Amino acid sequence: MAEIWGYMSQALLNPQLLLFLGGGVFLGIYIGAIPGLSVTMAASLLISFTYSWKVLPAIAMMIGIWIGGVYGGSRSAILLNIPGAPSAVATALEGYPLAKKGLAGQAIGVTVVQSFLGGLIGTVILAFGAPYIARFAITFAPRDYFLLAVMGLLLVGSLGNDSAARGVFAGALGLFIGFVGLDSQTGHQRFVLGPAGSTFRTYMMLGVSYVVVMIGLFGMSEALIQLRDLEIKPVKQKVDKIVPGWANVIRYLPLSIRSSLLGTLIGALPGTGADIAALMAYDQARRTTKNPEVPFGEGAMEGLVACESANNACVGGACIPMLTLGIPGDAVTAIMIGAMYIHGLQPGPLLMTRSADVFWFIIGAMFVGNVFLLIFGFTGIRLFTKIVEVPKHILMPIIIILSVVGAFSINNSIMDVYWMIFFGILGYFMKLYDVPVAPTILGIILADLFELNYRRAAGIVGNTVPGLFVDIVTHPISLVLLIAIVIMVITSTPLFQNRKKA
């Protein structure tokens, strides 16, 4: 036990490690805030640098960037309605309306505290329950991932507006975009256009990156829509009460804990990550919150609380399969596993026994990193909220430039910029005709999870639908998920909703 404390406290007591960790968190916040720059990208750049470093500083920096980056995505989501990362899509839905009311400062304050709480809860679960959760997570079968995706698709109801048809249309569009490109199982080209050998065709073979679609539909289209009304004066931001009080934290605590547990579990599943965790937590908050002060979609704090605590809890969750089984929980953990190999470690079942120091250092670093997040998260808020006060004729062109730069920086590809502009214009018309854009992003995020796992699940039972149904009802995890889906569907029908009102 004393040894474990020793390993864990290195993160706090070794000044060099502390510096790398803190620097990582700070850097991560700003990398996360810029759409197009992602934690995955930063981590894969870093791994090249860190080859010549020692292993602990390298890991400290990566964890710092990861923690900061997952949080950072919420900043631009709140201030500009451009999620810095797909895990902040739900944040934009509630955060941006708050900014429009002059409450951007408070919104950022809440996201900092909730990210910290989520991160902490995720780390505690990682420290105490890792081996058990990992054993549970690997039993998730393709049919379970398929059911999770179905559950995710039901979120269309929560992300859209009152018109169900528009929401379903937007979600279906997202699924369709997700299907474009080479089929990863058979190599068939699907919906790939353009002459053979052209750059355009090659691009389509790779599929359209969902970050490109996200920047276009959220950022670019928002700027275009705002340009219609240049006369409206920007809202003056209130910046006097940024740090949420204890009463506020305690009031939302049950929701934070629920969302964090959900986030940790979804993060621990090797097939799902922070983007899906945040959206599911948001949906869960929307269903369980009886009387929000402000309706959802117009700046409900509950929405921010749920998705921000869930996506940071996901970091701890994703570490579970990485540290106990050597299986990546998402793209960032995959890179960290590679980094550990390069540094002569063997991530996986042997790590806990052979390199206990590294295992516990990572957990210690995550605790300390979250404290850094709490500190750095409150820096620069006053300055940042000023962005919203910038006159529109100056701000909107800057957003367009940022969108272009963001799209280009994903792959250094000009094609990404063209597609981003295309989706920006598409988003403009969607917004003009009241079609919500968030379900489209949801569709793209879920397309692979939904389709590939359906094919796997059906293949396992010999490609028969009745066989798949029997397979689902005879396995406990699948049955629970199926029942949850049925309940979700029934409770959203008009029949049930009317009875509740009466």
Next chain:
Amino acid sequence: MKKRWIAGLLAAAMVLSLGTAKVKAADYPERDIQGSIMWSAGGVCDTVSRAIGAIVQEKLGVSIIFTNRAGSGGGVSTAYVNAQAADGYEILFGAENPQIAKIMGTSELDYDDFTPINLYSTTYGAVSVAKDSPYETLEQLVDDILAKPGKVIMATTGAGGLPETVAAMMADINGTEPNMIPFDGENECMTAIMGHNADYTITTLGSAASFYESGDIRILAMIHNDKVPGYEDVPYITETYPDFEKYLPWGPFYGAFVKNGTDEAIVSKLTEVFREANADPAYQELNTAKGCFPMDISGEEAVEYLKKYRAVTSWLLFDSGVTEISPEGFGIARPE
């Protein structure tokens, strides 16, 4: 008169650009290099490629910025690098898969379209099951697949991946027809067998190595015709089924490539640097940890190796009926 001016300017521009092209080859590399890895992050191809890349970039004095462009048995990466300029600033870090892309119909490109810089690692296939699997030996597994055709589930990585290729060898020799379910990568195949969502898998040794060591899986056989160093306890497949001899030795490899048409000076500079990196003990240590073995071949030798690999594997897949596209159509001659 004006036309002459324009012509003169054009000619001058051409001469100048020729000059700069020469200078560029001599100064190579003067900016960061992009590296496209054919398989997803954290896999064997990814890890060995990043490891050798890390040494290469130090020797070159510029960074190699890696991007994983996984998908379609490597077809996504070959398509990407082929669409970029042949200037030595785009390096393809790939595995054996493109050599069967044409006959599998997954891509129109294979390593004929690229110049090999260095093939740095090789490894073998391994048949794995979960630690509590009812199959104790390869023979039991094969007999059960034969008894229940289409019922025993094998986790694969999709068309053109190593699992499906070895499954084709087994179909040819043992007549086995498993129910093949494609997962995203070899790590996911290991998860599938450990979570009992598949009965067995055949992956590169590297993906199975750490789970084998920890006792979470058992390796029933190596796809090799001799004992594999470090894994002397594990039976090799010709012990049980000597007919495999005709395909062996056979195994995946990992290498670095540039697009055809890249300046020879750049190719030889890269070749030299990769050779030096191969000798680095840190790289070889990682290679062993990842269940791989040293290879280090380049130039004509690498071209010959690639051609032979393509011929053997393509005809194997065609003869066993995995694909209906004949290798002959692409001028791939049947190996003797």
